[in-house]
Amino acid sequence: MADQTSTTNAWPANSVPTDLIPPGRKRLGWALMAAATLGLLATILVQILYKSEVDTIGFETWRPVVYAYILWGVALGVGQVLIRGEDGQRALFLLPALLFTIAMVIFPTLFGFYIALTDWNLSSFSGRKFNGLDNFWQMLGDPYYRNALFNMVLYVLAVFVEYVIAFGLALLLNAQIRARKFFRVVFLMPLMLSPVAVSWMIGKSLMEYRFGPAATLARHLGWENPAFFSNPITARISIMVLDAWTFIPFMMIMLLAGLQAMSREVLEAARVDGATAWQTFWQVTFPLMLPVSVTAVILRIIFKLKLADIIITVTSGGPGGATDSVSSFIYREYRDRSNVGYGTMLAMAYLIIIVVFVTWLLKFASRFVRNVN
């Protein structure tokens, strides 16, 4: 990221100095922004009063507040251009994405933290009640949630097996082979397919106990009773395999790009020095590939932490919650029990765990990569 700031430094000083903008235009800009802000605040206020039944004038839903926010955003943009001239035009590049993300993330997350502290079951008539940390204490004693967290650890560890396979495939594709493009397209295919369709195709029909080809094959290989989803350990492994099938191509492509960017001379030099293929891999290729590998593994772990749809459709967490990921567990907490308050508490706790974990992971990884280089 440091190099980007240097490119911005190289940008010529072509901006119109702010003092060339007539004061009238500036005043117009300020007035516009002030009016829009007032409008937004007024809409929110009217709506709050209406919803809390102090007032009788208001809107059926909160949607006008959304429109007011959009208008406010537009006014903010126009105001910036009016007040700050070219600097304002530059800010205009960033503003839409920024306002969008803030509205879509910050507000719901804060709201989520509030919901997490309430006792709120959509199927009961009593509505929302603030209950402090009750959900939190309940969470600490919830063996199913702990089990789901433990499963996430296992699922994340499975990434390393996926990494080894993906690396192997990338090496294969990077070897001198015919029909490289064909194999690349074929290997990429699983990533394109909807996980829900995949979980049906593989999980529910290929691995079907009675007549699925995978079960038949397993019987031929000597597994008496190939029930892939009936005991906790095989069920977890089956879920990992399903997920790996979809996402191995993702890591493979990144690693392949890394291999293709590697300079040929280094490998040539290793060969001239008489290194065997095995030595060349461990002494040259693998260390050089480490930065790409770390990026691929971290991105993959981040995706893995969201794992839900395969589990929801194939096992719904079964047998007995053994395959639950945190996401699928919370999904069922909502779907089956409509327990919004408690579910949100679980989600927020998960968010905090993830943020801490990923921050640590990034720190750890950056140190790791630098040491090697």
Added chain:
Amino acid sequence: MSVQTTDYSASEIRSPASFVANRVFIYGALIFWAFICLFPIYWTITTSFKTAIDVTQGHLIPFVDFKPDWKGWRSLGLSPDSIFQTSTVREEFLKRFMNSVITSVGASSLAIIIGSLAAYGLTRYRYKFAWFKNEDISFFFLSQLILPPVVLALPFLVLYREVGLLDTRIGLILLYTLMVLPIVIWIMRDQFNSIPVELEEAALVDGLSIWGAFFRIVMPIALPGMVAAFILAMVLCWNEYFFAALLTSTDAKTIPVMVASQTGSQGINWWSMAALATAAITPLAVIGIALERYLIMGMTAGAVK
């Protein structure tokens, strides 16, 4: 682990015998993995032409093992003999299909527009919003990637009900845009960084405004990157299940939700499930084959320096 012993080039091989062994191993491994990738797809497509008995007896090869039948497609109203008749299932399917198309194209387009603008701004100019500098803003955008869908799902369920966006396509589009925005910004930042600043400087000297320079000079050059980002975003949105399952019920249901809701109810109708799954994966399979180059470009952006 054994795959890692693979050599990089044939020039490393010393004797003809080991050369042949090496080739056999490489192609064997390639074909084996190609089989793993393709077999589930093959199985799904053939199952959609099977009748009940063919499924339960595990027949595999059409015309040899079993006689293909349009049963699965007829139940979707998409077989040759039923395509001109009215079919409620087909209408339902087409509605879901259109929902998927509209939400994924809409969300990808919106993400590309605001994401490219932001990425361009972040690579070319220096910002300072309060104490946030460029690096912090970039990090803010990219950090959205780790936000798991469950965290947003329940608050959005409540908020969408309040603003009347529950079970609407607009609501899904907004959420999907949020979901793919970090990836789009990541790819486009990489793109814009690779375009020399001198081009825009020349354009500015020629009297274009900064927005004029962006639209007339930078955008055409960055178009392949935009296509790459768009396709990757499309794939993610098309396959998304979690938000769609929670936030839609009747009007805005997408294809993955429809696929998932078929299972369970009254035992599985293998043939119709297979037909539905085939229909759900076909569009992306076609895109994947036709535009594979862009997909790879999108996925490897920023990975290799």
